[in-house]
Amino acid sequence: MPTLSGPNVTIRRVRPADHDGFFALQADPEIHEMFGGSRDTYRAMTREAADAVVERLSSHPFAWVIEHGSRVIGETRLDRIDMQDRRASFAVGILDPQCLGRGIGTEAMRLVLRFAFEQLKLHRISVRVLAYNLRAIRAYQKCGFVIEGHEREAAWVNGYWHDDVIMGLLDREFR
Template identity: 50%
Template structure:
């Protein structure tokens, strides 16, 4: 399992229960959580209890990691929906600090995760579902080699409007290239 991986500016490491205070301090930015399909009116503040539960849950998940910049938690990245026989999984990432958006941190963290998934875990495919309006996420996915494979129409109701999901994926041979 990846314990820690470092890129040019980031470190990706396993979570610990001690990460609760840092997660609590990031809160829930309505514009960020909207990218995950949460309407502005449904955005709730992060409570310390919720941050504790988040940190404990991530600390026990061998496929969830913290994204750190200069020793400070700025987000998370994880694999889920793992199918060992088919050597595939889904991926999710969140840069929770609004001051760190659009700086290439998502792309760097994704590359670190893909390297681990394809070289150490021997996965064949990593897939993602992403809201079609979430261009802030789609760009780094494509920059890292993900390909749009399909569209599910009107899957999410956000802020009173139906939105599509894009299905995107990358194969190990595409990442190695």
């Protein structure tokens, strides 16, 4: 897996030393909710949880750490890669609240999408995002994703049902 670099971020494979980076991020309750977690399931980051993140990313063939200013700030993955149909699903998470709304996540997404379309020769990438996560929806749209539909009442968060927005991006649409 190559390291992917842009002006503000580096996307690279996880290292054992990243445990400290993930632990330093702690956990943010608002970010937890944007990923579909409820307030009552929020837990502060522990050393064991940081170890679990590093282990999970290490065992995933297409998972990267997002680094900004030599600090771990999140992760990104290509999941369920299907080379027959040349498609995958995509996930990205900026875990540092100081890095939200600054274009860092969009830059990270573009690096991974370029790799997916140019190196892996994928045709289609899909994402699902909670309908209330407007920041993520805007970032995906900046990268060319199109809203294809909604999965109604797909997530139970804070005692209420919420829709998932289903988005897709084809290789010819990637900007």
